[in-house]
Amino acid sequence: MNLQIRNYIPEDYIEVEQLWKDTEMGGAKRGDDNEAIEETIRLGGKLLILEDISTGKIIGTSWLTQDGRRIYLHHFGIRPEHQGKGYSKILLKESLNFARNTGKQIKLEVHKNNITAVELYRKGGFKYLGDYDVYIIRDLDN
Numbered sequence: 001m002n003l004q005i006r007n008y009i010p011e012d013y014i015e016v017e018q019l020w021k022d023t024e025m026g027g028a029k030r031g032d033d034n035e036a037i038e039e040t041i042r043l044g045g046k047l048l049i050l051e052d053i054s055t056g057k058i059i060g061t062s063w064l065t066q067d068g069r070r071i072y073l074h075h076f077g078i079r080p081e082h083q084g085k086g087y088s089k090i091l092l093k094e095s096l097n098f099a100r101n102t103g104k105q106i107k108l109e110v111h112k113n114n115i116t117a118v119e120l121y122r123k124g125g126f127k128y129l130g131d132y133d134v135y136i137i138r139d140l141d142n
Helices: 010-022 034-042 087-102 115-123
Strands: 003-007 046-052 057-066 070-078 105-108
Touching: 003 087, 010 034, 010 046, 010 057, 010 070, 034 046, 034 057, 046 087, 057 087, 070 087, 087 105, 087 115
Parallel strands: 070 105
Antiparallel strands: 003 046, 046 057, 057 070
């Protein structure tokens, strides 16, 4: 497979959203729409696309946002049919390079039962922060 990592373009959104649905990472119903992606990029973030050049298909994403203090890794995933082939290591390396070039820390959230992802992140240098509970309000109007 001939792979490339490139920056997101708005024309990618439909395929990216499908990948996020297929991997249960998110989608427009969670506020992960094209406008949100574009805004995070405008604010200094990046959405990396792992693409199979031979087919033009997007097989992975890594969405990096920042708050001026830290880089946050979101929606890092590989299409199910391409998992287990080492592609996540390539994408993680590029994600960490982006964070390193900003000079900021990088942080992520991962479900404790996602052992494959936990191991990938540990091997990538991430350290467990402790027993934190994470809370969110997705819709402030309700």
